[in-house]
Amino acid sequence: MTARNLLNRTLGKLMRSHVQLAAFTALSAVCLLATVALTLQVFFQLDAYGSADRDNVEWSMAQLEVDQVKLILAVEDADPPEIRRRFDVFYSRVGTLRNG
Numbered sequence: 767m768t769a770r771n772l773l774n775r776t777l778g779k780l781m782r783s784h785v786q787l788a789a790f791t792a793l794s795a796v797c798l799l800a801t802v803a804l805t806l807q808v809f810f811q812l813d814a815y816g817s818a819d820r821d822n823v824e825w826s827m828a829q830l831e832v833d834q835v836k837l838i839l840a841v842e843d844a845d846p847p848e849i850r851r852r853f854d855v856f857y858s859r860v861g862t863l864r865n866g
Contacts, residue, residue, distance in 0.1 A: 823863075830859045 837852040 826859065826863050830856070830863060833859050 840848040840852040
């Protein structure tokens, strides 16, 4: 084997290892960017879910007010079965707010 052949084989191996290293580095960078993007997305979703509790309380308060008005109207109409049903709904809503 001549020195030239040995040199060509060695350079070929070095070039392949550099190409493999560059490919691996590029793949690692893409994976790192994807991980960062997914992590940011999770944090933004957590912020959105954090406000869901406040929204739920506000919605429950609004529903309580609506149920209160419906109960008052049922009392004014003097319809005992409707009064009982409206009171049960109103009482349940108050319990939900108290315990939730």
